[in-house]
Amino acid sequence: MYNILQRLGGITSFAMSTLMALIVVISLTTPLLPSNPTHEVTLHSVQTTTGRMVDPFDRTSRSAEYARLTFDVDADLSSMFNWNTKLLFAFITADFVSPGFDTNRVVIWDRIIRSKRQAKLRLRKHHNKYLLRNYAMSFRGVEAANLTLHINPVPYLGIMYDKSMVSIPFSIPRPEKASK
């Protein structure tokens, strides 16, 4: 007959394979769950200043140009919360073309949304949380700037499917030249 170790082994291996199958099923089905988020970003103004911020690891930070944006965000992301959503990572990027660089994409604001209650965003006259500067010191020759809201859902378990880009890009005016 079977002894206790063999029984234990059998139960464990069955539990493991069931768990594996469940993990695969959950991972594959979660991205198919429907959602209809609403989102809107409005840009009020862009101001450019020179070298106010100091980054201890960046020697050029004192003399570089920084853009300060003022924007509104209206979004209702609560429908993106399903039973396998741990959190939503919402972030706004500014992207632009500069001489020598065909894509520059910088996160200027982010927020971790952990519940349906937090998922209704209504921000008024917010400024960028992170510094916006070019790879070069100045914004000279920078064109085709866009502001985009991205949502990146993080599941409790499974595939990191990307529902970002669900937003409308906005063009931001070319930052004014810093006074010379």
Added chain:
Amino acid sequence: MELLSNAKKYGVRSLLLQGLTFLSVLTSAFMIWKGLSLFTNSESPVVVVLSGSMKPAYDRGDILFLHNGYSPIAVGEVVVYKINDKPIPIVHRVMKVHTENETGKQYLLTKGDNNNADDRGLYNPGQMWIQRDEIIGRVKGFVPYAGMGTIWMNDYPQLKMVLLGTLCVLSLFSND
């Protein structure tokens, strides 16, 4: 002693067969790992999160499945990177991407969701950006807590000894 008596009982051939089975299990595990590595273009396609710097998205002991591929990195992606000359891989989110026109070379800046500052303090002294080839992979799949055993074994090396010991003792006393 037992080995000798076993050899007498079952014959040398069956002992060799046992050794062969053991070896084939080992090599097939190694082959699967290397095959995955080749498929994902990543030196380690499965990693365990070692720090809480990506809380609340990922915590210590979670297992991440990586895919590196050959395409350029996009902003907002969670990547695992390893700075040249530093042994520990780090899981953080990409916050800035600057791509050069001619070479396609990417200048990337990362930050942990739970950290206040970006990662320039973690890079080599004087290093401002990380490059595409320092990235081991982007996070594609996620299983929570499954790597907790690795964390415990890292934190308490005695545990490893105890586990190995029990395995040895069990294999001595098992009769198949």
